[in-house]
Amino acid sequence: MRDVIDTPRRSGTLVAVVLLAHLMLISSQVDDRRGQNLLEFVVFGSFGEIQRVVSLGVGGIGGVWQRYVYLRGVRDENEALRSSVASLQLELQEQRSLARRAERLERLLSLQGRVPLDTLAAGVIGGDATAWFQTVTIDRGRMHGVRADQAVIAAEGVVGRVSGRPGPGTAMVQLLLDHNAAAGALIERTRAGGIVLGMGADQPLRMEYVPPQADVQVGDLVVTSGIDGLYPKGYVIGRVVGVEEGTGLYQSLTIQPNVDFSAVEEVLVVVGNAPEEMAAEGGS
Amino acid sequence: MTVAGVILAVIVALALQTTLVRTGGGFVPIDLGLAVVVYTALSLGPLAGLFTGSLAGLGQDALSGGILGVGGLSGALIGFGAGHLGSLVIVTSFVPRLLIFFVAVVIHSVLLFLVYSLISPRGAFPDHRALLTNAAVVAVVGAVAFRVIEGWPEYARRRQLRRRALGRR
DSSP states (O other), X not given: OHHHHTOHHHHHHHHHHHHHHHHHXXXXXXXXXXXXXXXXHHHHHHHHHHHHHHHHHHHHHHHHIIIIIHHHHHHHTTOHXXXXXXXXXXXXXXXXXXXXXXXXXXXXXXXXXXXXXOEEEEEEEEOOSSSSSOEEEESOOGGGTOOTTOEEEEXXXXXXXXXXXXXXXXXXXXXXXXXTOEEEEEETTTOOEEEEEOOOTTOOEEXXXXXXXXXXXXXXEEEEOSTTSSSOTXXXXXXXXXXXXXXXXXXXXXXXXXXXXXXXXXXXXXXXXXXXXXXXXXXX | OOXXXXXXXXXXHXXXXXXXXXXXXXXXXXXXXXXXXXXXXXXXXXXXXXXXXXXXHHHHHHHHTOOTTHHHHHHHHHHHHHHHHHHHSOOOSHHHHHHHHHXXXXXXXXXXXXXXXXXXXXXXXXXXXXXHHHHHHHHHHHHHHHHHHHHHHHHHHHHHHHHHHHHHO
């Protein structure tokens, strides 16, 4: 590689070729974001499996650290009492963690029982590789029945949708926070409709295109309307925390999402029942 | 470092990056992929940085649901720039390396923001605390990795000598 670097002309040509290739790649996608991209599919599909293995490895190392190395360090202090207290505290933490997990799973199971949809429980195994997009990777993929654009919900409300073609055992979920995400929504109290848009990390959601005469108050609950064909009707998105006059004829609302996206660990993927049917069911 | 080694390092960095962000309980992505890019660029030169940046950037694009090529373009520019800088200035001590890693992360974010701003009007610059945390962690990881990798052969040699000396006794 050093030999190539030493020839400035070749180096310049290579830089130009690489940059041009990237620009062509970008421009080929900008006009057609809905289309499937083979490279993205292959990279994500194969990388999802690596993520699964690394996730297991990190969990294992964490377990070894907590159960062996840390406790051995305590034993080295040769204080039997402190060692005993430490191990009990560790056990307590584990039990608390298990209890919290059981609570979360119970809420998820309860939701799964309540919703009239075919859902599939999934665990979140990876976060976003950059700060630009709000996505997570879940441990369910094509072989489990996960398909592109399926809605993903949690006990607290709407999480997002399956983005792109899922890998065999994993899938990428675009969170509602993502600045490319949107969902049809309505104010539960007055049924005034609009579109909820993600604004990126650490930003509340926006609800646009709300009719100017609509009665909206701070604290109103915002739920999915089902008209987008992605999300089932009636699921909580968040609460109104600000009402402003938007550009043009519409009101613009600031929405605090109900789901804490940074703490989502288990989700339900809506694998069955088309959203149109759900909207009809919800409307009837 | 071989080509396979660089590819493996990028894969491991991206896998750790996406996994640790969850185990950390928050959403501050630490750009370990970029740390590998800058490390490769400083060690092997601008073209190695260019290709490693492209590879890591494309991987990030694919894993983040972004537009394929944006991260690749930005990573390639950062890799080439860091490698070029490394060929002009002697960067062998800890603090200058720390600075290069830090600045690389910040410039990378600015480049991504500029490209995404051209494509999507709703693109927002990441929270400055998240960006600074990311840059600081990448800088420390990168500079420490340099020191460890560079010091390893000497450490191994000394260890071997010590073993031989003990064997003679």
